[in-house]
Structures are given as structure tokens and as C-alpha cells.
Amino acid sequence: MLRIAVCDDEHICLENEKRIIENYLSGRNEKAVIDTFISARELLASASEIQYDLFMLDVEMPGMDGMEVAWKLHEINEKALIVFISAYIKYASHGYRVNAFRYILKDENIEEYIKECLKRIVKNIGIDNRKINIEFTIGKRELRVNDIIYIKRQGNYTLFEIDNNNKEILKQKKPVKKVREIMAQYEFITVSSGVSVNPYHVKDVKDNKVWLDNGQEFSIPYRNYEDFLNAYRLFERGRKI
Secondary structure: OEEEEEEOOOHHHHHHHHHHHHHHHHHOOOOEEEEEEOOHHHHHHHHOOOOOOEEEEEOOOOOOOHHHHHHHHHHHOOOOEEEEEEOOHHHHHHHHHHOOOEEEEOOOOHHHHHHHHHHHHHHHHHHHOOEEEEEEOOEEEEEEHHHEEEEEEEOOEEEEEEOOOOOOEEEEOOOHHHHHHHHHHHOOEEEEOOEEEOHHHEEEEEOOEEEEOOOOEEEOOHHHHHHHHHHHHHHHHHHHO
16 A cells, blocks of 8 residues: 655645546555645654655745755655656756656646656555565564565475565465465466566576576476566566556
8 A cells, every 4th residue: 555645735736636646546446545735844744653655745835845845754764755746847957856756747737747657656666565464384474575585385385585684584384386376466477386486586587597686596497488488578568667
């Protein structure tokens, strides 16, 4: 679920921006919580307590403009994306100073601009922050999907290698075939009957082998190679959209 904060001192603009965001995300069946703020002070107070994925800020606001707010937001949450919305193109270059994701003009095309921006964000933020609850032998854990590098059969168990601060290998008492079916919903690609990999961690594919970014490599059975390659190419193409 995405958590979005929209800040604009003009009520009409604020409601219009919220409407565009809601309509676009609901049309894609994306769940989101959208909080709106009429002042920078209100936004900063909320951002200090709530972890937002995206901030959409008007540039010109009384008291503290969007650029100043962006600097403060980066101090609070350096991972969140910032999108500026303004009626004036002259401020666009300022956005680079705070690593803004987009600069959107308030003109007759604002709806299309916001939709295009959200399309990119849903593709990136939404996927990067997906989480899954898994019952391991050590108990239930909530993991970021993209922290899971691969899954592998070990007898009647399935091993998960996790790329987090602890670099864990966790074990689930469930056959790998069942786990593969579940992880396929999260774009994991089957290498063989005993292994599936997270394509986000694939470094290279050639000569019937797949190399992962943790140094691990797996041989791809000849009969699976074309299917694996096609699935990975589709994944790569989707990332570029």
C-alpha cells in the first residue's frame, strides 16, 4: 500500500490533485492512503510521525515554499520521492537540487502529467515496498519481497536467502513446488524444479546459467532455458515502461 502526502495551499487545486491520484490508483486496483495538507507546517508535523512513500508539493506556498519543505522532508525521510507541482516552469530547475522525481505544471494537461508520474511510481515504489508474511521454522516473519534473493529446495523444506542487514537464510516447512507457486505472484522466475529466483537480483543470464547479485549462480536445465530467458526479458521490458 502506498502512503501519499499532497500539500497545496489552494483548496481547489488540492482537491483536484487528490481526485486525480485517487481515480488513477483505484483504476489500477492499487491501494493507497492519501493525506492532504493546506500548509507546510501541517505536512512536516505529519511527516515526522508517518512514513510516506511520496510527497506531492506545491512550490509556491506562504511561510515556507516547496523547496524549503523538500529539504526538511529529506532530513525526515530520505527514501521518499518528491514531486513538485507548480503553475510556473521557472522553478523546474530548482527541483534538481533536492533530487525531485518530477516537476509537474499546473496547466490544462495536469491530469495526464500526474497519471504519467504515478505510472512510474507505482512501477517502482509499489513493487520495491511489497511485503509478504511467511511462516518459517523460527516463527512468522514479515519480509520485503525484494529482500528475498531466491528460494531453494532442501528435502521437504524450502530455503529462503534474504538480503537484509542480517544476510539470513531462513527455512520454511513447505515443499518448494508450493512455495514456487506463491512466489510466482511476485514475479519470481523458475530456474528448475528446485529453485526460483527474484529477477530483481539477477545480474546476468547466459550459457544456461543465471548469476545473482550476491554471487550465487544456478544452472538452468536446457528444457527450461528459453522459458526462463523469455520471462526475464518480459520482466526487464516492464521495468523500462
